[in-house]
Amino acid sequence: MSRPPVTETKDQRRLGFPFRSGRISLDFVATVAKRDMNDREMITDGESLQTWLWVSGLPAAKDPIDESAVERARVLREAINRLTRARVDETRPVPTDVEILNEAAQRGVPFPKLDYDGLSVHPSAPVPVDQVLAIVARDAVELFSGKYHDRIRRCLGHDCSLYFVDRSRQGVRRWCSMAACGEKASSATYRKRHSGPA
Structure with missing residues (x-):
């Protein structure tokens, strides 16, 4: 698969995928x-999954990614979603979701290699997609058990469904991105305050 160009707009979307969670x-x-x-x-x-891996900066998966691999990726994603929701809602996680995450996280992962210039990283050769997804799973394990486990938030943008990690000093961040949802909310509040009588 040829690599698509990586583009970033103001709200850091890359080829239509949002990357605002941290x-x-x-x-x-x-x-x-x-x-x-x-x-x-x-x-x-499989192609859209490969594209997401590329724009997210993860190692490439071996082509082709078949439908069963796509389904395994979705199963992992939905387990992470439910675990995130449980964390945000302060409810007990479902054991099956924990098992899905742990199983995905224990697979071998590709390792970066330092180039001979001593400064840059040589990308690993493409590996099975499950090994790449293990990086995602391990990130979730670290997130749910690490120092930001109580800083996972749901964006308050009225048409946004993203989760994000609040790294603000006071822990009062409300939006996944000020440039995306924050400005929309501020503009809507301004218009409401300054609108004349109907």
């Missing part, structure tokens, strides 16, 4: 757009 595992959850609204699936086939 963690790769939550960015993976965001490959279902508008969750609980119209649930638009963005990982529709």
Whole structure:
């Protein structure tokens, strides 16, 4: 597969995929757009999964990625989604989701190699997709058990369904991105305050 160009807009979207959560595992959850609204699936086939891996900066998976591998990726993603929701809602996680995550995380992962210039990283050769997804799973394990486990938030943008990690000093961040949802909310509040009588 030839690599598509990586593009970034103001809200850091790359080829239509949002990357505003601050963690790769939550960015993976965001490959279902508008969750609980119209649930638009963005990982529709092996090529779209390969594209997401590329724009996210993860190692390449061996082509082709078949439908069974895509389904395993979705199963992992939805387990991470439910575990994230449980964390945000302060409810007990479902043991099956924990098992799915742990099983995915224990697979071998590709390792970066330092180039001979001593400064740059030589990308690993393509590996089976499950090994790449193990990086995502391990990120989720670290997130749920690490120092930011109580800083996972759901964006308060009215048409946004993204989760993000709040690294603000006071821990009061409300939006996945000020440039995306924050400015929309500020503009809507301004218009409401300054609108004349009907």
